[in-house]
Amino acid sequence: MEDEFPKKRNIRPTEKSNLPIVTLLVLVVLVLAMLYVGYEYISDSSSNSEELTSVVVDSTAEAAAAEPITDEPAAEPIKSDEDTETEKPKEAEKDEPKKEEKPAISxxxxxxxxxxxxxxxxxxxxxxxxxxxxxxxxxxxxxxxxxxxxxxxxxxxxxxxxxxxxxxxxxxxxxxxxxxxxxxxxxxxxxxxxxxxxxxxxxxxxxxxxx
Structure with a gap:
């Protein structure tokens, strides 16, 4: 004769674990961090390229402004009165005939x-x-x-x-x-x-x- 009240089977207690949630949060954080780092890198590289472009353009413009190209001949330096006075004796020396030197005889x-x-x-x-x-x-x-x-x-x-x-x-x-x-x-x-x-x-x- 079977027992009227059959014995209850041992039921395995269910264990609640938070591990999947933690792992998911870590992955989400890593993804966000990578996205942030990638954004910073992209923004830095774009700003550096803009600076280089501006430097090259500015230096070229300065060089062009410093050396203007003109078809006019260079102006001769203005001679002062002192320069003209110093040139006159030289011209006079050329015009004057050299005096013949008498050879000495012993x-x-x-x-x-x-x-x-x-x-x-x-x-x-x-x-x-x-x-x-x-x-x-x-x-x-x-x-x-x-x-x-x-x-x-x-x-x-x-x-x-x-x-x-x-x-x-x-x-x-x-x-x-x-x-x-x-x-x-x-x-x-x-x-x-x-x-x-x-x-x-x-x-x-x-x-x-x-x-």
Missing amino acids: AASIGGEQITHTVKSGETFSSIASRYNLKTETLQGLNSSVSEIKSGVTKLKVQVKAVHTVGPGDILRVVAGKYGVTKEAIMKANGKSKDISERGEKLIIPFPDRK
């Missing part, structure tokens, strides 16, 4: 003895050179520092063959024969108009050939 290259001649009225380099049987160039070379001669002031260096002191019996013809020159050359060098010489007188003996 007394040793000619030989003989050197005397000093004081310039007299009316005398020139040419007349003085002819008096002592010298070339004009030779006399000027001996006096290269002298550019202008003045009567009674200028003293010129002159090369002669010798200076002879007149002794007993020294007439001009004898003295001329002794040095191999003409009597007339001695008279001309000493400014004599007569064939006369005095004892003790110093006679200038010019070169027999023009130096």
Whole structure:
């Protein structure tokens, strides 16, 4: 005989778990976070590209503004009065002919003895050179520092063959024969108009050939 009241079977207690809800919330949070990060990245990249574009455009515009292109020729710099004054002497120097420099001649290259001649009225380099049987160039070379001669002031260096002191019996013809020159050359060098010489007188003996 079966029991009137049958025994109840052991029923498994139902367990309530919150794990699926938590997992879902975490996934939702992660998705939101990823969306937020992606939005920030996209917005930053777009802003950076705009800045670069603006910088390139601005630099190009500045460069174009700094160097304007014109067909007009560049204006010449205005010269001051000082510049024109400094240029004038240069032009004057070009126009002026260069003065010929007299080549210096040494007394040793000619030989003989050197005397000093004081310039007299009316005398020139040419007349003085002819008096002592010298070339004009030779006399000027001996006096290269002298550019202008003045009567009674200028003293010129002159090369002669010798200076002879007149002794007993020294007439001009004898003295001329002794040095191999003409009597007339001695008279001309000493400014004599007569064939006369005095004892003790110093006679200038010019070169027999023009130096």
